[in-house]
Amino acid sequence: MARLFGTDGVRGLANGLLTAELALQLAQAAAVVLGHERAANGTRPRAVVARDPRASGEFIAAAVEAGLSSSGIDVYDAGVLPTPAAAYLIADLDADFGVMISASHNPAPDNGIKFFARGGQKLPDEVEDAIEAQLGKEPSRPVAGDVGRIQRFSDAEDRYIVHLLGTLPHRLEGLKVVLDCAHGAASGCSPQVFASAGAEVVVIGAEPDGLNINDGVGSTHLGPLKEAVVKHGADFGIAHDGDADRCLAVDHEGNEVDGDQIMAILALALKKSGKLKDDVLVATVMSNLGLKIALRDAGITLRETAVGDRYVLEAMRDGGFSLGGEQSGHVIFSDYATTGDGVLTGLQIAAQVAGTGRTLQDLARAMTKLPxxxxxxxxxxxxxxxxxxxxxxxxxxxxxxxxxxxxxxxxxxxxxxxxxxxxxxxxxxxxxxxxxxxxxxxxxxxxxxxxxxx
Incomplete structure (x- = not known):
C-alpha cells in the first residue's frame, strides 16, 4: 500500500481521496501521536488549526476539529491564514501541535492536511509514519469534562502581522508595491502588513470565493502581476501562492525575479550585515548554477540538498544556518520562521529596495541566470x-x-x-x-x- 503522507502532508482531491471521514481519522490519530504529553498542571493538549480559503476547507476543518476535540485536544480555530502564520502561532501560543488545511499552489478542487509539531516544526517522516500507523486503531475517547473544547483564535492574524512587522529593519515609505495574493490565504494579511509598514499598495488576486484560488493569478501565473506593475508604475510586485509560503517577484519593467535571484539578494544582504550564519545559503540541486557562481564570488558557500523544502529545512536545522530556500520561491529565514514564508520574504525584499535605494532589477543582477x-x-x-x-x-x-x-x-x-x-x-x-x-x-x-x- 502506498504511503498516505507525501512530501508535504496528505494531499488530494477533496471528497475524493481527502474525505471528511479521512480528515476525522487523521485528526484522531494525530491526537494520539502528537497530543500524548500533558502539561505539568494537568491541562489538556492544545492545537492550532488554520486553512486557506478553499470551499472544501470548511468541511475538512470541521472534521479535523471534531476529531481533535473528541480526542481530548483543545482546539484554537485560527480561520483563514497562511501556512507560515499557522506555524508561527503554534510556537507563539506554545501549543502542542497544529494543523494546516491547504493544497498550496494546487487548483481549488484539491486540498491537503499538514501537521506541525510543537514550535511550528514540520514532522519528520517517522512521526508521519506513526500517525499513519495509528489510523484504524481505537482513538482516544475521553468523556464529560475531559473532551476538548473549540474556540476561535480571535487575534491570530494580528499576532502574525505584529511578528512580521517586527522583522523589518526600517519602514517602507516611498515604495509602491503590487501584491498578487492568488485569491488565497494571504488576501487579508499581506496587503495589511505592507500598508502598515508604510508602502503604497496595489492589490490584485485578493477576492477569494472558495473556488478561484490560484486560478490565473499568483506565483504560478505571473502575467497579471507583470501587467499591473507596469500599468501602475510600481517599484516592483510580489506574488504569493494559495497558502502564501512562496514568494516570487516582478521588477518595475515586468521582468520575473525568481527564487534563486531572491535568495542571492537576501544572502548578500545578510552577509553584509553579519547575519548569514557561517556565510552559508542552503538550496536544492535545482537552483541555477548562476546562483552558486554569484555566491562563490561573494565568499558565500551554497549547501545543496535534495528537491523539497523539507530537505532544505533539515539541512538548515542540522547546521544552524539562517537562510535557505528553493527556486520556486520557498524562502526560509530561520531567525524568524520555521517554514517558507512568502509574506515575510516579500517584506525583506522590500526592505532591501528601500534601504539601498536601488531598484529590484538592479539588485537581481547580483546573479546571472544560466540558460x-x-x-x-x-x-x-x-x-x-x-x-x-x-x-x-x-x-x-x-x-x-x-x-x-x-x-x-x-x-x-x-x-x-x-x-x-x-x-x-x-x-x-x-x-x-x-x-x-x-x-x-x-x-x-x-x-x-x-x-x-x-
Missing part, C-alpha cells in the same frame, strides 16, 4: 538511472564539455515512471543540444521492455 532546459523522459525504468553505465558515460562526457560553464542533473520522478534531464550551459543552444542528446540516451538505455510496459 536551463529540462526534458521529462517518460516510460523508462527510473530505478536504473543512477546505475546504467551508458547513461553514466553520456553524463560524464557532457560534464567534460560543459566544464565550469554548466552542469547536468538527472533526477528520477518520485511519483511517475520518468526521469528528468536538466542541463545548464553558457547559452541556450548548447543547453538544448546536450539536453536533447542526453534525453535520447536515457530513453534508449532505460526503456521498459514492451512486454513489461503492457
Amino acid at each position: 536551463q532546459l529540462m526534458i521529462n523522459v517518460k516510460g523508462v525504468d527510473k530505478s536504473r538511472a543512477a546505475t546504467d553505465v551508458g547513461v553514466a558515460a553520456a553524463v560524464a562526457a557532457a560534464e567534460v564539455e560543459l566544464g565550469d560553464t554548466g552542469r547536468v542533473l538527472l533526477r528520477p520522478s518520485g511519483t511517475e515512471a520518468l526521469v528528468r534531464v536538466m542541463v545548464e550551459a553558457a547559452d541556450m543552444e548548447t543547453a538544448t543540444r546536450i539536453c536533447t542528446e542526453l534525453a535520447g540516451v536515457v530513453e534508449d538505455r532505460l526503456a521498459i521492455p514492451r512486454e513489461l510496459a503492457l
Whole structure:
C-alpha cells in the first residue's frame, strides 16, 4: 500500500481521496501521536488549526476539529491564514501541535492536511509514519469534562502581522508595491502588513470565493502581476501562492525575479550585515548554477540538498544556518520562521529596495541566470538511472564539455515512471543540444521492455 503522507502532508482531491471521514481519522490519530504529553498542571493538549480559503476547507476543518476535540485536544480555530502564520502561532501560543488545511499552489478542487509539531516544526517522516500507523486503531475517547473544547483564535492574524512587522529593519515609505495574493490565504494579511509598514499598495488576486484560488493569478501565473506593475508604475510586485509560503517577484519593467535571484539578494544582504550564519545559503540541486557562481564570488558557500523544502529545512536545522530556500520561491529565514514564508520574504525584499535605494532589477543582477532546459523522459525504468553505465558515460562526457560553464542533473520522478534531464550551459543552444542528446540516451538505455510496459 502506498504511503498516505507525501512530501508535504496528505494531499488530494477533496471528497475524493481527502474525505471528511479521512480528515476525522487523521485528526484522531494525530491526537494520539502528537497530543500524548500533558502539561505539568494537568491541562489538556492544545492545537492550532488554520486553512486557506478553499470551499472544501470548511468541511475538512470541521472534521479535523471534531476529531481533535473528541480526542481530548483543545482546539484554537485560527480561520483563514497562511501556512507560515499557522506555524508561527503554534510556537507563539506554545501549543502542542497544529494543523494546516491547504493544497498550496494546487487548483481549488484539491486540498491537503499538514501537521506541525510543537514550535511550528514540520514532522519528520517517522512521526508521519506513526500517525499513519495509528489510523484504524481505537482513538482516544475521553468523556464529560475531559473532551476538548473549540474556540476561535480571535487575534491570530494580528499576532502574525505584529511578528512580521517586527522583522523589518526600517519602514517602507516611498515604495509602491503590487501584491498578487492568488485569491488565497494571504488576501487579508499581506496587503495589511505592507500598508502598515508604510508602502503604497496595489492589490490584485485578493477576492477569494472558495473556488478561484490560484486560478490565473499568483506565483504560478505571473502575467497579471507583470501587467499591473507596469500599468501602475510600481517599484516592483510580489506574488504569493494559495497558502502564501512562496514568494516570487516582478521588477518595475515586468521582468520575473525568481527564487534563486531572491535568495542571492537576501544572502548578500545578510552577509553584509553579519547575519548569514557561517556565510552559508542552503538550496536544492535545482537552483541555477548562476546562483552558486554569484555566491562563490561573494565568499558565500551554497549547501545543496535534495528537491523539497523539507530537505532544505533539515539541512538548515542540522547546521544552524539562517537562510535557505528553493527556486520556486520557498524562502526560509530561520531567525524568524520555521517554514517558507512568502509574506515575510516579500517584506525583506522590500526592505532591501528601500534601504539601498536601488531598484529590484538592479539588485537581481547580483546573479546571472544560466540558460536551463529540462526534458521529462517518460516510460523508462527510473530505478536504473543512477546505475546504467551508458547513461553514466553520456553524463560524464557532457560534464567534460560543459566544464565550469554548466552542469547536468538527472533526477528520477518520485511519483511517475520518468526521469528528468536538466542541463545548464553558457547559452541556450548548447543547453538544448546536450539536453536533447542526453534525453535520447536515457530513453534508449532505460526503456521498459514492451512486454513489461503492457
